[in-house]
Amino acid sequence: MARTAGSHSETTGPRVQEAALRLFAQHGFAAVSMRQIAAEVGVQAGALYNYTPDKQSLLFDLMCGHMDALLAERAARGAGGDALARLEEFTRFHIRFHLARPDAVFVSYMELRNLSPGNFEVVEGLRRTYEDELEGILRDGMAAGLFDVADTKVATLAVIAMLTGVTTWYREAGRLSVTEVETIYWNMVRKAVSA
Amino acid sequence: MARTAGSHSETTGPRVQEAALRLFAQHGFAAVSMRQIAAEVGVQAGALYNYTPDKQSLLFDLMCGHMDALLAERAARGAGGDALARLEEFTRFHIRFHLARPDAVFVSYMELRNLSPGNFEVVEGLRRTYEDELEGILRDGMAAGLFDVADTKVATLAVIAMLTGVTTWYREAGRLSVTEVETIYWNMVRKAVSA
DNA sequence: CTTTTTTCTGAACGGATGTTCAGTTAAACA
DNA sequence: TGTTTAACTGAACATCCGTTCAGAAAAAAG
Numbered sequence: 001m002a003r004t005a006g007s008h009s010e011t012t013g014p015r016v017q018e019a020a021l022r023l024f025a026q027h028g029f030a031a032v033s034m035r036q037i038a039a040e041v042g043v044q045a046g047a048l049y050n051y052t053p054d055k056q057s058l059l060f061d062l063m064c065g066h067m068d069a070l071l072a073e074r075a076a077r078g079a080g081g082d083a084l085a086r087l088e089e090f091t092r093f094h095i096r097f098h099l100a101r102p103d104a105v106f107v108s109y110m111e112l113r114n115l116s117p118g119n120f121e122v123v124e125g126l127r128r129t130y131e132d133e134l135e136g137i138l139r140d141g142m143a144a145g146l147f148d149v150a151d152t153k154v155a156t157l158a159v160i161a162m163l164t165g166v167t168t169w170y171r172e173a174g175r176l177s178v179t180e181v182e183t184i185y186w187n188m189v190r191k192a193v194s195a
Numbered sequence: 196m197a198r199t200a201g202s203h204s205e206t207t208g209p210r211v212q213e214a215a216l217r218l219f220a221q222h223g224f225a226a227v228s229m230r231q232i233a234a235e236v237g238v239q240a241g242a243l244y245n246y247t248p249d250k251q252s253l254l255f256d257l258m259c260g261h262m263d264a265l266l267a268e269r270a271a272r273g274a275g276g277d278a279l280a281r282l283e284e285f286t287r288f289h290i291r292f293h294l295a296r297p298d299a300v301f302v303s304y305m306e307l308r309n310l311s312p313g314n315f316e317v318v319e320g321l322r323r324t325y326e327d328e329l330e331g332i333l334r335d336g337m338a339a340g341l342f343d344v345a346d347t348k349v350a351t352l353a354v355i356a357m358l359t360g361v362t363t364w365y366r367e368a369g370r371l372s373v374t375e376v377e378t379i380y381w382n383m384v385r386k387a388v389s390a
Numbered sequence: 391c392t393t394t395t396t397t398c399t400g401a402a403c404g405g406a407t408g409t410t411c412a413g414t415t416a417a418a419c420a
Numbered sequence: 421t422g423t424t425t426a427a428c429t430g431a432a433c434a435t436c437c438g439t440t441c442a443g444a445a446a447a448a449a450g
Contacts, residue, residue, distance in 0.1 A: 003397045003446045012397080028308060031225035034438060046440075047398050055438065110305055113223060150379045154371070158383055161360025162353050169352050176349070184345045188353055192387035199416080199428065207427080229408060241410075242428050250408065394449070400442100407436065412429105419424070 004043075013051045015041050017065075020058050025103035029059055029114045059111060060119040066104040067126035070097060074133065083141030084190075090134055091189050092182045094163045099178055105167050131156055138193065148195040159189055199238075208246045210236050212260075215253050220298035224254055224309045254306060255314040261299040262321035265292060269328065278336030279385070285329055286384050287377045289358045294373055300362050326351055333388065343390040354384055 019040035023032045034055060038045040052058045074093065079086050098105050108123075115123060135156040141147035149155035163185060170181060214235035218227045229250060233240040247253045269288065274281050293300050303318075310318060330351040336342035344350040358380060365376060 003399085003444075008397080008447090026308070028223060028225050030223050031309065033436075035436085043397095044399055045438085046400080049439070050397065113221070114226065150382060151371075154376070154379050155383065157360060157364050158357050158380060161363070162357035165352060165356025165360075168356070176346075181349070184349050185353060187345060188350065188387040191389060192383040194386060228406075230406085238427095239429055240408085241430080244409070245427065392450080394447100396447075397445085399444075401440105402442105403438105403440075405437080407434100410433075411431095413431105414429075415427085417424105417426080420422085 012041065012043065012047070016048055016051045017058075017062065021062050021103050021107060024059065024062070024111060025106040029107075029111045056116055056119070059107075060115060060123070062104065063108050063111070063115070063119075063123050064126070066101070066108045067123060067130070070130060071126060073097060074130070083137050083144055083146050086137045087141065087189065087193070088186055090137060091159075091163060091186045094160070095166055095182050095185055096178060098164060098167050099170055099181070102167050105164070109164070131160060134159065141193065146195060147193045149193050155193060159192070162189070207236065207238065207242070211243055211246045212253075212257065216257050216298050216302060219254065219257070219306065220301040224250075224302075224306045251311055251314070254302075255310060255318075257299065258303050258306070258310070258314075258318050259321070261296070261303045262318060262325070265325060266321060268292060269325070278332050278339055278341050281332045282336065282384065282388070283381055285332060286354075286358060286381045289355070290361055290377050290380055291373060293359060293362050294365055294376070297362050300359070304359070326355060329354065336388065340390060342388045344388050350388060354387070357384070 016037065019037050020032075023036060023040060034048055035045045037058075038048055041048075052061070074097075077089065077093065079089065081089075112120060112123065135152050138147060138149060138152045138155055142149065142152065166181060166185065170176075170178075176184075211232065214232050215227075218231060218235060229243055230240045232253075233243055236243075247256070269292075272284065272288065274284065276284075307315060307318065330347050333342060333344060333347045333350055337344065337347065361376060361380065365371075365373075371379075
């Protein structure tokens with residue numbers, strides 16, 4: 001046996017990425033073998049190397065893709081209004097975006113140490129860009145007298161940690177809708193930074 | 196060669212745990228081999244099995260030890276005063292405790308999925324116990340009219356996520372002392388739950 | 391239909407994995 | 421001192437790892 005009936009690069013490629021994402025999120029990058037990913041796709045291990053040069057690149061591409069999507073979708077929303085309105089928009093966006101892709105979030109935050117140094121620097125830069133946007137909002141709010149935080153950098157990281165934490169407990173079948181969760185967190189963020 | 200000069204169970208045992216903790220935190224449980232741990236201790240891989248039945252128990256003991264220490268040190272502080280005072284005590288304690296043992300925190304939050312199902316349940320139970328203490332404080336504060344949160348369970352998880360996040364960025368050589376960090380976070384927590 | 395190209399198989403590579411154990415040696419005990 | 425005991429070595433076990441590659445087969449092109 002060799003080439004399977006109905007096989008095509010344009011269908012197998014994405015399936016490899018999806019299987020890798022799901023397995024990395026569930027068991028961790030180091031605990032997942034190329035053979036497991038291949039089995040999930042329904043292919044032999046060697047075939048994976050038509051779609052990725054190696055296992056490391058598979059992880060890097062997943063993380064880069066996640067961060068690129070985050071920054072792109074964020075940039076797509078025209079950030080208007082005062083700092084308070086922009087902070088609410090950021091808060092609700094962050095929760096909605098992260099709850100929609102729990103596996104990618106999990107991998108992006110847990111597998112940073114499994115990136116090669118060069119790849120780590122790239123992903124870290126993207127993350128920094130995202131954080132800088134929130135810090136800019138907090139700075140503007142401080143200048144406008146709307147907010148009162150002792151340290152904008154610390155406040156930025158505190159808010160992001162609080163918001164991202166939602167992915168560790170939220171379940172779709174639970175008692176709260178995404179919008180309700182957004183509102184609960186927004187009220188806490190608003191008060192935490194208020195003047 | 197066999198038994199090394201100066202060797203003794205009471206010194207090697209703890210050194211195995213220390214090496215495992217450091218390596219697990221740095222590279223992840225699945226990425227660290229028993230031979231690497233042994234090399235760090237200065238011993239052959241087989242010798243590790245005098246101190247742990249297997250690799251899984253090594254991880255479980257580290258995580259249990261961490262959670263036990265957390266609960267024990269927390270219980271040692273007599274929780275007096277009103278809900279506001281207790282919340283401040285909890286906040287400052289949480290930051291101080293976690294910043295003092297970054298490796299154990301990292302492992303305890305990142306390697307949960309590498310625990311066997313039975314071991315996971317135990318560690319999860321300990322974590323729940325700790326969370327329940329914070330939720331009790333929030334409930335009391337709500338009843339006393341000191342706090343105003345829409346959902347005590349969500350607020351509990353949000354506060355803990357925010358506080359624990361400090362371990363991802365704090366460095367001893369940085370510009371802020373632990374006490375300063377405590378105060379910054381306490382002000383944010385206080386405002387976030389205030390009535 | 392024939393030829394070319396793309397996709398995949400199946401086997402193989404050297405090396406690493408967790409774990410076991412008979413044997414060796416240093417320390418503790420008598 | 422001699423004897424026992426605890427700590428460790430070094431080799432071995434079967435199995436898995438990421439990656440490569442010649443060759444087979446299906447799809448696409450002519």
